Amino acid sequence: MATSRVPGTQGRFLFDFYGADDAPGIFGQRGNRCYRDSPGILGVNDWASWVSTAHLPPPVVAMGQCACNRDITLDELCNIYKAQKRSKCETFLPALNATFKTYGMNSCLRKAHFLAQVGHESGELTYVAETLPKGKKEADVYDGYKGRGLLQITYKKNYQAYGKVVNHDFTDDHRVDLEDPKWATDSAGNYWTTHNNVDLNGYADKNDLLAVTARVNGGYNGFADRLTHLKRGFTVLKVRACPTVKIGKEDYVEFAKSDVYANDVYSFGWGCWNDPKGGKAGVKPQLPADRKAGYARYLEFRALQLKLPVAQQPTKKHYGFTVKEMDALAKEGVK
Numbered sequence: 001m002a003t004s005r006v007p008g009t010q011g012r013f014l015f016d017f018y019g020a021d022d023a024p025g026i027f028g029q030r031g032n033r034c035y036r037d038s039p040g041i042l043g044v045n046d047w048a049s050w051v052s053t054a055h056l057p058p059p060v061v062a063m064g065q066c067a068c069n070r071d072i073t074l075d076e077l078c079n080i081y082k083a084q085k086r087s088k089c090e091t092f093l094p095a096l097n098a099t100f101k102t103y104g105m106n107s108c109l110r111k112a113h114f115l116a117q118v119g120h121e122s123g124e125l126t127y128v129a130e131t132l133p134k135g136k137k138e139a140d141v142y143d144g145y146k147g148r149g150l151l152q153i154t155y156k157k158n159y160q161a162y163g164k165v166v167n168h169d170f171t172d173d174h175r176v177d178l179e180d181p182k183w184a185t186d187s188a189g190n191y192w193t194t195h196n197n198v199d200l201n202g203y204a205d206k207n208d209l210l211a212v213t214a215r216v217n218g219g220y221n222g223f224a225d226r227l228t229h230l231k232r233g234f235t236v237l238k239v240r241a242c243p244t245v246k247i248g249k250e251d252y253v254e255f256a257k258s259d260v261y262a263n264d265v266y267s268f269g270w271g272c273w274n275d276p277k278g279g280k281a282g283v284k285p286q287l288p289a290d291r292k293a294g295y296a297r298y299l300e301f302r303a304l305q306l307k308l309p310v311a312q313q314p315t316k317k318h319y320g321f322t323v324k325e326m327d328a329l330a331k332e333g334v335k
């Protein structure tokens with residue numbers, strides 16, 4: 001409590017919510033977590049203006065150094081989000097670096113994975129709000145709260161839950177506040193570490209792109225684009241030269257070693273996204289070996305599920321397919 005940098009109720013709330021400090025560096029994790037509630041003492045704007053008025057030299061980045069435990073630079077961000085204008089990258093850079101600190105993305109590998117997902121979901125920072133199909137109004141979708149932020153928060157209850165965490169009202173006319181670069185980025189970090197009670201940093205540490213994608217997307221839409229961004233991130237943030245993070249030579253861990261292998265629906269999905277008959281886009285090229293592996297694993301789960309009492313067997317649709325349709329696709333595609 002004594003080290004909380006925001007006085008009063010708000011500081012206590014943030015301290016209680018976030019708990020222990022676990023990151024070194026200027027102001028540490030807790031300091032960063034608090035200053036996103038700017039304006040105020042050590043708010044984002046204060047910090048930025050303090051830096052500019054104090055004429056501090058920019059952080060020194062040694063050549064060849066990976067992006068562990070430091071901010072990423074504007075050049076690095078521009079080189080990962082190649083299609084984006086430099087000015088847009090510049091707008092988001094402070095928010096991204098603040099978000100890395102706030103949500104424990106301290107390693108080069110975690111940063112690369114977060115930027116890969118955000119790169120795909122936001123069109124390299126172009127979209128901070130969902131574009132609705134022609135003729136549809138926001139009132140028609142997700143009880144009036146369409147996707148906003150770099151990883152697209154939807155539904156009023158999720159807007160409210162996030163608002164509670166950062167002590168900001170995002171309801172009614174304030175919905176659009178989530179499009180502000182600071183909130184758009186911070187909300188993505190919050191999603192990254194808390195959505196469905198999963199911290200995606202853990203999957204990033206294992207270089208498990210399938211698991212991260214399945215958790216962010218639900219399936220594997222845009223998988224090839226996410227992978228393109230990830231590989232770029234590996235190069236630009238020098239992940240393979242990292243002295244602490246060790247990943248294999250492969251781009252990401254294969255299906256059989258991924259966390260999705262432990263999940264019937266995600267296994268079916270991997271088969272389906274690799275199956276021309278599945279009608280899904282995003283995995284390029286679709287590989288017969290991956291199709292068969294995904295479906296085979298799904299059918300293993302099904303064999304066990306079919307031994308359960310009927311009342312306990314799955315009945316939910318997934319990816320637009322009934323259980324019966326999933327079974328038929330898998331049996332056909334596993335051959």
Ligand SMILES: [Zn+2]
Nearest residue numbers: 066068108242
């Ligand atoms: Zn590193």
